[in-house]
Amino acid sequence: MTVRDAAVRGADVEQAALDAARDLLASGGLEGLSMRSVAERVGVSATALYRYFENKEALIGRVVQRGFRQFGDYLQAAADQYPRGSMERVRALGEAYLGFAIENQSYFRVLFSIHHGGRHTLDDLPEGGGYGLLRQAVVDAIAAGSIRRADPDHVVMFLWSLTHGLLTISMACNIEHCPEFGPETVSRSPADLFRAFGLFVQHGIAPDNVDGEERDGAKGGSA
Amino acid sequence: MTVRDAAVRGADVEQAALDAARDLLASGGLEGLSMRSVAERVGVSATALYRYFENKEALIGRVVQRGFRQFGDYLQAAADQYPRGSMERVRALGEAYLGFAIENQSYFRVLFSIHHGGRHTLDDLPEGGGYGLLRQAVVDAIAAGSIRRADPDHVVMFLWSLTHGLLTISMACNIEHCPEFGPETVSRSPADLFRAFGLFVQHGIAPDNVDGEERDGAKGGSA
DNA sequence: GGGGGTAGGTTAACGCCGTTAACTTAACGG
DNA sequence: CCGTTAAGTTAACGGCGTTAACCTACCCCC
Numbered sequence: 001m002t003v004r005d006a007a008v009r010g011a012d013v014e015q016a017a018l019d020a021a022r023d024l025l026a027s028g029g030l031e032g033l034s035m036r037s038v039a040e041r042v043g044v045s046a047t048a049l050y051r052y053f054e055n056k057e058a059l060i061g062r063v064v065q066r067g068f069r070q071f072g073d074y075l076q077a078a079a080d081q082y083p084r085g086s087m088e089r090v091r092a093l094g095e096a097y098l099g100f101a102i103e104n105q106s107y108f109r110v111l112f113s114i115h116h117g118g119r120h121t122l123d124d125l126p127e128g129g130g131y132g133l134l135r136q137a138v139v140d141a142i143a144a145g146s147i148r149r150a151d152p153d154h155v156v157m158f159l160w161s162l163t164h165g166l167l168t169i170s171m172a173c174n175i176e177h178c179p180e181f182g183p184e185t186v187s188r189s190p191a192d193l194f195r196a197f198g199l200f201v202q203h204g205i206a207p208d209n210v211d212g213e214e215r216d217g218a219k220g221g222s223a
Numbered sequence: 224m225t226v227r228d229a230a231v232r233g234a235d236v237e238q239a240a241l242d243a244a245r246d247l248l249a250s251g252g253l254e255g256l257s258m259r260s261v262a263e264r265v266g267v268s269a270t271a272l273y274r275y276f277e278n279k280e281a282l283i284g285r286v287v288q289r290g291f292r293q294f295g296d297y298l299q300a301a302a303d304q305y306p307r308g309s310m311e312r313v314r315a316l317g318e319a320y321l322g323f324a325i326e327n328q329s330y331f332r333v334l335f336s337i338h339h340g341g342r343h344t345l346d347d348l349p350e351g352g353g354y355g356l357l358r359q360a361v362v363d364a365i366a367a368g369s370i371r372r373a374d375p376d377h378v379v380m381f382l383w384s385l386t387h388g389l390l391t392i393s394m395a396c397n398i399e400h401c402p403e404f405g406p407e408t409v410s411r412s413p414a415d416l417f418r419a420f421g422l423f424v425q426h427g428i429a430p431d432n433v434d435g436e437e438r439d440g441a442k443g444g445s446a
Numbered sequence: 447g448g449g450g451g452t453a454g455g456t457t458a459a460c461g462c463c464g465t466t467a468a469c470t471t472a473a474c475g476g
Numbered sequence: 477c478c479g480t481t482a483a484g485t486t487a488a489c490g491g492c493g494t495t496a497a498c499c500t501a502c503c504c505c506c
Contacts, residue, residue, distance in 0.1 A: 456497100
């Protein structure tokens, strides 16, 4: 019984700790996680965790790493519903990005928190994860003529910044409702705003008929 | 001597504490600030701070509030260099946003950190601060015909999200250099990327000559 | 001008935290 | 059967935010 218990636990404590830490982060954020609280959930003393993780930061790092992998899978699944080269595929990635973040709010905050030591976050995203995914979608879309011919990395950063910024701002605003925040328009859900961005993303914020020439009679109407 | 010392200190301890907290945040981030470290800088015992601030969170809240005011002034100054209604004014706000954040990096992180209790950040920005400023610039630009006729709040959120997201991502990436982050393009300084976004902001990422009609002979070249 | 109130400060202490050190225990290999 | 080793324990340290109890110097008012 207790004989094997320890042995079996051996390998499992590590995974159990990662699960417990994930749950604690998801429910209470960074401040809800302590070595002692993780240990209690696992049913082990706090110091036992140091057999598996160098320190608290390392533990969180492992959780974050896992989280990014899961995040990447989520994005992949969303992208796969649309054909390569299509603009819908690009858009779906953005919406999935938002969706994941909103569904796993406090967890997501930790993933992208700047205050957990710092390295991860982008080490893990780019190639295996979301960055490469979006980049490929953009490259394909450019090739297919759905996106203007431009440096794909610029386009990727443009889209990523836009989406991530919307999310960050919305979250600081406690998502969904934020009455005292300017006019109510802004408090609309991130998803609504994201859709509203569609026109700007496609065609920009400049009036339709400028760009050095005119077509419809601006500035005096030459017709 | 010590008689007046205490009395004079009285009013000043609060300000001194705010200054000390700001400096500690700027140099060591959130983790570099403790009630004891602030107290030590002020030359007072830690518990004395509780005469002026309900708790640590309140202290940080006051610092953040101050910071946003300063941030707002910075943006205002940048905007004032360009005429109302001009697109340059809008752009200048974005560049100032970036500039302030980069100059005061760890301080900025705290301002927009999600993990310091949470209310502030947007309570304080919108009306007195940056949001109202940007909004007015956008409204003026729309009126002047520099920006397409659209819901100004949507435009504001679009621009703000884009800029803030770029910043957030760049910072998570330790700003400036981040070799392992995809192709090197992305590691360009936020300011460079911001400039690269100009075309997309103005005209979007869609190819120039679609939108239901053509102008220059795409898709086969009708010339 | 002497006495209470009070503002501003102190020290001591509590419970939590991350982490280290020293120890126990149980399984396994020779 | 013994030594080694992996896995886990308890005890403890220093630092944290915060509370409680106390001190003390000033101000105002009778």
